[in-house]
Amino acid sequence: MSANSADRPALVEVVLVKAGRTKIRYPAELVADDGTRVTVRAPWAGDGVRDFGFVRFEPGDVFTEHYWRDRWYSVKEVRAADGTLKGHYCDITRPAERSGDRLVVEDLDLDLWVSADGTDVRRLDEDEFAASGLEAADPRAAAAAVAALDELDARARAGRLGALLG
Template sequence: MSASSVEIVLTKAGRTKIRYPAAVVSDDGTRLTVRAPWAADGTRDFGFVRFEPGDVFTEHYWRDRWYAVKEVRTADGTLKGWYCDVTRPAVLSDSGTGTGTGTELTVEDLDLDLWCSADGKTVLRLDEDEFAASGLPERDPRTADRARRALDELELLASQGWLSSLAADRP
């Protein structure tokens, strides 16, 4: 990896869920923005949106916020919407490969998600049942509270149209 690329490492319950290379678009020390093609195999149909080969994700990760915002576009640039993950703050580090060239951005998925359609009319809170079943609310109530507050903040950002401009620096 060069300084203009990073390996995204999404973990869940202590295990790596997926890892993929991404091009660094910007990094202001707090928010790291990357661009990457759809990294999973094949198509994933959620019912309200399909992620498929050729889709391009512009992903915004914060080192001080409990979420990530991913703008999703088709290969021809048509906006599908924004998929938001509730996560612990992102951690950027050397991958430990010993080459000095590997940089990883590690993000811990906390199960809660939010979808906002391109027109902003559909905002869906996702996976709240999965979050409850994870045991996190009982095991770590403080983290669970932070996760719920992050989902509420994302829903507010989406409902007020702030995801499209990423004016997430507002209170």
């Protein structure tokens, strides 16, 4: 191993699975893994700009993503290319699984957006979740997903979302 390789950050491949299929995969810098929470950093991995109306994800944005092995969500801090905080995008997921340089996360459709100043908290994709059939196929997972969304929503509205990330 050369002296340079020791200075390079470790990379992991983040694999987001939805309804049994890979939705997206991308390389990310491994920031930390304490055995429970895995934190990675990656540039916006989508194609072009994604305009939600209340926020735009675009080339140059940087996502610092926090995944838990024991919680049913992930929290992604979204910053513009200039470092300005746009907000936090929270995905409701099954607990993350890391094996070597792969981090696999199953998206369960529900999402939460929290603006940088915390004044805009939005529950997203509840219609997709209802249509997914998860409640019938896996009632325990569906209940855990709804409870996770409720927890994040309550934390965000109380100004305590950041406490998860420290």
